[in-house]
Amino acid sequence: MIVTSALTKRYGQVLAVDQVDLDVRAGDIYGFLGANGSGKTTTVRMLLGLVLATSGEVELLGRPMPRAAAEVLAHVGALVEGPAAYGHLSGRANLSLLDAAGRGGALRTRKRRISAVLEQVGLDSVGRRPVRAYSLGMRQRLGLAAALLRTPRLLVLDEPTNGLDPQGIREIRELMIELHKRGSTIFLSSHLLAEVEQLCTRVGVLDRGRLVLQDQLADLRAPTGRTVVRTPDLAAARALLDGRSQLQGDRLLVRGADAAALNAELVAAGVRVAELGPERRTLEEVVLAATDKAGTPGVDAAADRQRATRR
């Protein structure tokens, strides 16, 4: 769906995006993470042909960008750095103008499609009010509606929940899941780890212009091979598991992935177990580890070192 190779953008002396190799596959909800200023938006703009790469290549839906833009972008819906619309026109009029501006938006179905997407994003009851009078959340929904207007195969969304209240965020999240189910691939650029963790199947992390991590979320969050134990009999447990365990806060990290065996062993020795399960890293830990050690090969090693220094 999206493949870039050695994608680079240089502004004068500054390398905004440095040798990025993105690989977004059909059916992914791809979370593109990075701090503000890490080059996320520049990358998104290069994908869409708005910013021209200094070097490297972009392929969208299997076709080279920006050369095949006319053909490819018709199947792509995008929300780039916040929504935008003509303030003196209604949301409906805005969508109608935008749809008429390019190819692939049949006049015959326009009214119906506009009504459908407005309903999808929850703007169907706004009526003829001009966009000028919309709240930020409503504008964001209108931007999403514009992206959905031609049922795109690929959605490129840059911070789509910006400015929305918790209720709105949930609605948009559900909408994205729904669209994904219907077969759209979603490229979600965000700095909200929680959002990405809840939604995405695949994650890429950008740090100071470099892609420091790209993997399936399930793999990144796979059990680490250790088991977490919480027990009121901490001292007894430590004595029993001497050499195999490490104390972290009020919990013990025990080497070995077999939680059932560990449980049996503890209980047999009279140690009461309050909680026990395989250790998984949160996305936050993974991302911090990857960005702190940017460029170091082997994210896992980096993450382990990171944990060691924190302890």
Added chain:
Amino acid sequence: MILVELRKLVRRPRTWVTIGLLDALPTLVAVLLAITDLGPSPGTGPAFLSAVLSDGSLFPLAALGIVLPLFLPVAVAVVAGEAIAGEAQGGTLRYLLVRPVGRTRLLVAKLVSVVGFVVLAVLVVAITGYVTGALLLGDQPVATSLTTSVSGSGLSQEEVWQRTGLAMGYVMLSMLGVASVALFFSTLTDTPLSAALGAMALLIASTLLLTLDAADVLAPYLPTRYWLAFVDLFRDPILWRDVIRGALQQGAYVLVFLGAAWANFTTKDITS
């Protein structure tokens, strides 16, 4: 896309406010002339204004002569300066381009819409001029069916119509020169105001240099040099020299600046 741009143009209240304001000044002049009957003496004041007291059918030309030096170019510079920079400032440019609309196509559509505005503005000014002239000012020549040319000999009503049409075409071309400059600036910046002011600055500089004898060598290249040459169309016989030079010069301005606008816009990073 072209239709979309034209729709945007006519649906924008500002278009009509601008044209209304453009119209207000000549109409005010007509009213004042009709009430006071005090025309400027021949050869002074805006073109044709001394003649309209006796012949109201020349007032469309007088109206164009009134708005041409400042009002019309300001309006055109504002509208053309807005073309790309306005979309950039509003953030809608990026959504148009990923819609996708090709950059060349977008630029052409914007150009057509600006041309539409120029034509509309000139037509409205001329028509209002005709109406106010017919209603308020003298109608002597209609009786004799002869209008006095600037050179003093008579022109038939038919000739006046033809030459008025030519004059309007000439004014439109002159305004296209302004529009091209403003459109080029509009691709350079993300603020429509800077683009319009840039184009205005060029015109003001040009007008200023024209009054300066030391700048005589530059005169043939200054964009405002031949603007008022449409007056020559009403000499008998027509004095083509300045009109042709003006047309060629404006054509050159249009080509060069549109070319520059295209070259810049199609290779530009859109970061707005």
